[in-house]
Amino acid sequence: MNHTPDLKAAAIKGGVATDQRHDSAHKHVSGTAVYIDDMPEPAGTLHGCLGLADIAHGTITAMDLSAVRVAPGVVAVLTGADVPGENDISPTGRHDEPILTDTLVQFHGQPIFAVIAETREAARRACRLAKVEYDALPFVTDIGALDPLNDKLVTPPLTLKRGDAADAIAAAPRRVSGRMRIGGQDHFYLEGHIALAIPGEDQDVTVYSSTQHPSEVQHMVSHALGVPSHAVTVEIRRMGGGFGGKETQSNQFAAIAAIAAKKLNRAVKIRPDRDDDMTATGKRHDFLVDYEVGFDDEGNILGVDLVYAARCGFSSDLSGPVTDRALFHCDNAYFWPAVKAVSAPLYTNTVSNTAFRGFGGPQGMIGAERVIDEVAFAVGKDPLEIRKLNFYGPNGDKNGDRNVTPYHQTVEDNIVHRIVAELEESADYARRRRQIAAFNANSRFIKRGLALTPVKFGISFTATHYNQAGALVHVYTDGSVHLNHGGTEMGQGLYVKVAQVVAEEFQIDIDQVKITATTTGKVPNTSATAASSGSDLNGMAAQNAARQIKDRLVDFAADKFQVAADQIVFLPNRVRIGNQEIAFADLVKMAYFARIQLSAAGFYKTPKIHWDRDKGEGHPFYYFAYGASCSEVSVDTLTGEYVVERTDILHETGRSLNRAIDLGQIEGGFIQGMGWLTTEELWWDDKGRLRTHAPSTYKIPLASDRPKIFNVTLADWPEAFEPTIHRSKAVGEPPFMLGMSVFHALSDAVASVADHRICPRLDAPATPERVLMAMERLKGEVAGVSKR
Known part of the structure; x- marks a missing residue:
């Protein structure tokens, strides 16, 4: 495998722009990295298993769980009636996704009850003893059988328009139309979904959840329990893969584990087997793309009309923003002189689809590439030639007329x-x-x-x-640094990158920066680690926190040593103050004795961005x-x-x-x-x-x-x-x-x-x-x- 050459060695060991191995790489290959299922279980830990519906659509007319309740090892059986707060985990607040449904089944494999038992095997065996009767209803799984513009949607559609696509296509010398089917995808993590809930005093509960969005799990668990968010602490050190599937899909397992833990006052862990995990959790959206394109004999595209219909499943989940982003990428790298693009987030009797790496963008792009292929074959040219012909204007020239997107x-x-x-x-x-x-x-x-x-x-x-993102940085009196931020580590190397940022700011070796688990108890109200923004957001927040502490150290040193602030320079593992140098740790200790605050909460929000969905512009x-x-x-x-x-x-x-x-x-x-x-x-x-x-x-x-x-x-x-x-x-x-x-x-x-x-x-x-x-x-x- 051919890679680019190594960079020159940095002055400190592990600052930015250096090739640092993943902080847990040696643990991954040696099997010593601790995931939730590797954590020692508290005494008396119980285990949960979900009972899944075995029809695609219908009402539950009878549910006999008596045999389940008396099965060996069973401690409790939960249904929707046992949810003390709100029986809903819809991430968009549409109240269309019950934790456990006890009336209407909307997809095969929908959770309808949960068994809590002394062992995982006992819970799984007991689940099979349930007797459930249904009144079956018609169902639809394939969006090919639906009308994208008239059938039921799970969330409002989006339209992007620039120019008059219909007129441009009608006036074009040549036209082509067609349909492309784009399949979905399972996340297929090495580590599946898992949650461990440990009850605390009063209303408190701590949840270890394999999630990309600890704050959302915190909010969903608090709503399910009917308690304030401050009563719920969610922690995650690492995931064995996320890819977007653990942005919302972790909510259900965490909520059920927490409900059972508080009800029984014992720790509860839920880890579904691979079959149940794949059956009951959302995936990448399937799409059908209908397209019509007008172009000239050279292959210049003049107008494009696109409809992106998606198999969304039974509830909204993140289908609204996913199908929106599909439209945001319906151009890929190409300028459409006139364009109309419409999304159709269709209701189906399948598991509710969710975020997946690219978040609808890949489906949008592959639709754009089909348009390019159609034009290339129609004019008899190499598709690469048509791609280059229709690129956005070079260098994004602000005075050009080929650089405005459909949005x-x-x-x-x-x-x-x-x-x-x-x-x-x-x-x-x-x-x-x-x-x-x-x-x-x-x-x-x-x-x-x-x-x-x-x-x-x-x-x-x-x-x-x-x-937006937050971070918390502590500098201890020996010069070592404790780092915490709202981003989660799913194997992508976010933790080591943010640690490099902090090491660079203080000009200390990276082994002096302690990477700690993400927890809602340290950095609140965090965003999901998604949208490729983990390093951008959390790196900036951590840098902001580190710079606050640096500014205090500079002010302290300037006052103590009577030098100008611009005469204080952070060098590798030391600080130059005027014409002398002292170790970073020594300066920190001096600052501590002078009662200088050595901790800071950092914050960052991305500038310049705005979006008006109603207008389709921004x-x-x-x-x-x-x-x-x-x-x-x-x-x-x-x-x-x-x-x-x-x-x-x-x-x-x-x-x-x-x-x-x-x-x-x-x-x-x-x-x-x-x-x-x-x-x-x-x-x-x-x-x-x-x-x-x-x-x-x-x-x-x-x-x-x-x-x-x-x-x-x-x-x-x-x-x-x-x-x-x-x-x-x-x-x-x-x-x-x-x-x-x-x-x-x-x-x-x-x-x-x-x-x-x-x-x-x-x-x-x-x-x-x-x-x-x-x-x-x-x-x-x-x-x-x-x-x-």
């Missing part, structure tokens, strides 16, 4: 032209394109495909109020992150099976806080994105049951599925356009969309069986079966044309 934000930091040009050259795209054409002409059964796709991804929560993103990937595949035309031969990636992260961490995020994001678009398929049967609910039936990419040649490079020339933390850029979600190059390389290989005369219209995921059927369809179309 009316001006793109001011556009570097996609250079990113793509550099990757096109380094990946040797033109020569390989010729080689592949020659190979395919002489290969009967194996066909190769090549594609280069760009990424432009907006960074910020589209819910403006989430763009400045929802602080900046954009850019990247591009080029992939080559080989496809067996007899089976549809394929291999990724090579992938080249060029991705920019601004002035990276930690290149080693960022490279890992890019590689992992690409593989996960590739899995979404190729092998990971969700399938419901005719009874509304999810059948792909275990590793045996749901295929994530394996190590053997990675590209045979995998070149990942960070663009080292750009810095963030806006004053982000040390001019770095987000790297959590943007790399996920780099996986589009594999999907389009497969499409290119499929198109070769018809001499690239017909757009393959390949749906996602492009499983071997789907690839094979697409090739056979194209062969049939070619044969039909020949006969005529």
Whole structure:
């Protein structure tokens, strides 16, 4: 694997812009990293298991739990009637998601009761003894059977408009319309959902929850218990994967564990098995994209009309903002001169879908890339040529007329032209394109495909109020530092990055900065660790706290040593005060004896952003992150099976806080994105049951599925356009969309069986079966044309 060269060594061990390993990497590989299920259980800990509905839609007419209650080891059985506060965990306040439903079942696998027993095995066995009778109702699982503009929605739709798309399309020399199906995706964490609730005095309860949003879990548990938020403390040190699925889906397990713990006055832990976890928790939204595009003979796109319909499930969850963000990325890196885009968050009798890395953005982008493909095949050009032709204006020229998005934000930091040009050259795209054409002409059964796709991804929560963060920094008298902030660690390296920021501020080695678990008891009212904003927000908040303490130390030193403040300089592990130097720890101790406060709460809110949803206009993103990937595949035309031969990636992260961490995020994001678009398929049967609910039936990419040649490079020339933390850029979600190059390389290989005369219209995921059927369809179309 080819990586960019190492950076020069920094003056301190572990400041920003140095390659630091993940703070828990050695613990991950040695098995010593402590997750919630590894924590010693308090004496008398009970275990919970959820009883799940076995119909897709209907009313519960009778529920006999008598056998469950007397089963060996069972201590209690909870239903919706046992919720002391509000029986709802809707994150948007729409009151449409009960903790335990006891009347209306809206999807197969919906929790209807919970068993609390002495052991996890006893709870699981007892669940099977329940006798539940239903009055079944009609159900729908497939959005293909629904009308996006007229059927039931779980939340209000969004419309983005700029110009008159209908007129532009009608007046265009050429027009194409079609539909694309985009599949969902399960988060498939290494660590599934889990919660451990420990009752305290009075109303108090402490919940250890595998969550990306401790403050939301705190609020949901307090509402469920009917107590103030101050009575609930939520803590999480690390998760074994999050990917957005632990932004809201942790609420249910935490609430049930807390209700049982307070009711029984014993600690309660709930860890569902993989099948129940996959059945009862939300996933990435499936989409159907209807598109119509008008363009000229050169391939210049003149107008686009898009409808993004999503399978949202039975409740709103985060479907509103997810489908909004899909529209925010319906342009990807392309300027649509006239555009209309409409979302349709459709109600279905399936588990309520939720956040997943990219948060609707990937679905928006893959729809944009289908539009590009349609135009390219219609005019007979390489899709890369059409991509470059329709990019936003170079460098985001404020005086240009090709830099305004469908939501009316001006793109001011556009570097996609250079990113793509550099990757096109380094990946040797033109020569390989010729080689592949020659190979395919002489290969009967194996066909190769090549594609280069760009990424432009907006960074910020589209819910403006989430763009804030807090941090708490203590400096102890020996010079060591205690750091806490509202971000959560799910393997992405956030903790070490924020620690690097603090080490840089004080100019101390990173091993002097103690990373501590995220807890609502230290930093309140935090936002979810999501939207790729963890480092941006929490890094800035921690920097703010550290600078408050530094300013106090400077003021103290200036007064004590009678020097000007500008004569005090923090150097590696020491401080220069006038013409003398003292150790950082010695200055801190002096300040303590002088009664200088050595603790600070930091805060940060993202500037410049605003959004008017009713108008569909605003400045929802602080900046954009850019990247591009080029992939080559080989496809067996007899089976549809394929291999990724090579992938080249060029991705920019601004002035990276930690290149080693960022490279890992890019590689992992690409593989996960590739899995979404190729092998990971969700399938419901005719009874509304999810059948792909275990590793045996749901295929994530394996190590053997990675590209045979995998070149990942960070663009080292750009810095963030806006004053982000040390001019770095987000790297959590943007790399996920780099996986589009594999999907389009497969499409290119499929198109070769018809001499690239017909757009393959390949749906996602492009499983071997789907690839094979697409090739056979194209062969049939070619044969039909020949006969005529």
